[in-house]
Amino acid sequence: MPVSQPDVVIAGGGVIGLTTACFLARNGASVLVLDRTKTGQEASWAGAGMLPPGHVLQAASPEARLRSLSHSLWPQFTAELQELSGLDNGYHVCGSLLLCRSQEAAEGMVQQWREEGCEAEVLEGAQLQRHAPELSTAWTHAVFLPQFAQVRNPRHLKALRSACEQLGVRFEEHVSTLDFEVRESRILAVRIPDHRIECSQLCLTAGAWTAGLMADLNVPIPVQPVRGQIVQLLPELQRVSCVIEDGRRYLVPRRDGLVLVGSTEERVGFQKANTVDGVQGLLEFAISLVPSLQHAAITRTWSGLRPGSPDELPLLGRVGGYSNLWVGAGHFRSGLQMSPGTALLLSQLISGRPPEISLEGLSPDRFRSQQS
Ligand SMILES: Cc1cc2nc3c(=O)[nH]c(=O)nc-3n(C[C@H](O)[C@H](O)[C@H](O)COP(=O)(O)OP(=O)(O)OC[C@H]3O[C@@H](n4cnc5c(N)ncnc54)[C@H](O)[C@@H]3O)c2cc1C
Missing domain, CATH: 3.50.50.60 (FAD/NAD(P)-binding domain)
Known part of the structure; x- marks a missing residue:
């Protein structure tokens, strides 16, 4: 009542x-x-x-x-x-690595975050590998945001x-x-x-x-639905140290060892299915960032409808x-x-x-x- x-x-x-x-x-x-x-x-x-x-x-x-x-x-x-x-609720500060394709891109990004008053530092080459040993060596530049947090x-x-x-x-x-x-x-x-x-x-x-x-x-x-698919992985060992983002896609490691791989952006109305194409793309993305994830178990997939605006x-x-x-x-x-x-x-x-x-x-x- x-x-x-x-x-x-x-x-x-x-x-x-x-x-x-x-x-x-x-x-x-x-x-x-x-x-x-x-x-x-x-x-x-x-x-x-x-x-x-x-x-x-x-x-x-x-x-x-x-x-x-x-x-x-x-x-x-x-x-x-x-x-x-x-x-x-699982809230904790975990930090995030924003991957960049060049030194100029990393410097531009770090400047933007600092102008906003946020802590940010450029990591390159060996320094980046020390910070994220799991990351593919194909990646040589990133910006680290230590204040980045996550919630379950x-x-x-x-x-x-x-x-x-x-x-x-x-x-x-x-x-x-x-x-x-x-x-x-x-x-x-x-x-x-x-x-x-x-x-x-x-x-x-x-x-x-x-x-x-x-x-x-x-x-x-x-306001229109924008579907986002996610694949949840469980690596044998915890291989991902912090959130890693490449543009609009990302890996989010949880404290219990799970890793979320996200996400697609699809304008397909109110359909919430996971698709072969969506899941395959996310798995390829995950492995391109952290090759050892190819051995991880796929524990779950899901999707949700973001409320998009122009x-x-x-x-x-x-x-x-x-x-x-x-x-x-x-x-x-x-x-x-x-x-x-x-x-x-x-x-x-x-x-x-x-x-x-x-x-x-x-x-x-x-x-x-x-x-x-
Ligand atoms: C894959 C994915 C990853 C995302 N990652 C992040 C992230 O990392 N960080 C972040 O900040 N955001 C993220 N988002 C976005 C975030 O989840 C959404 O912006 C947010 O959840 C929107 O919240 P909401 O309450 O507006 O909508 P919803 O959570 O969709 O809630 C809407 C509610 O309204 C109810 N409802 C619908 N129609 C009616 C009706 N006619 N009458 C009454 N109730 C109704 C529904 O049942 C639902 O409970 C992600 C989204 C997706 C899908």
């Missing part, structure tokens, strides 16, 4: 919805989370959990501002989740869900239909099978499915034309990393407080003129 009149209804219980619920409830709001299936089973579960660093005072772009705010919140938020849930997604989602419950957040799962009652510019209530739920505020955080909900409210938004940035804030409709969606490849910052901003906005950072470049309305 859902709360009859929550302050805030959140539609979509992925990492964005659950973290927002947690931040709102922490400040005393009554919150109801609705989900089409079970919470925490979609993109947020499937992600690799990589958390790149940032520096709040030196972040200049909208992306860097949200990444930096989130970076500053992760350690404390992890501690709070552990306190509330008793669960360890499924564990983080469990901790979030449990913390929300401790804070009094209510849940309604397997909600097959969701309708909205609107008067002029105000959402009066949400209708789910057998229930009408009046709410003061409605926040849509349904990941790749958010555009469908927004369409019901006559607000077109260009500029790869989230749509975050109040939706124009409505006084009590909010959205947090379109985080594409960075939704885990950006979840604490997004939740802090949404909880501040929804409670009528000034946001921690400028929301310039993140407005949910920024694509409207292009679409109408």
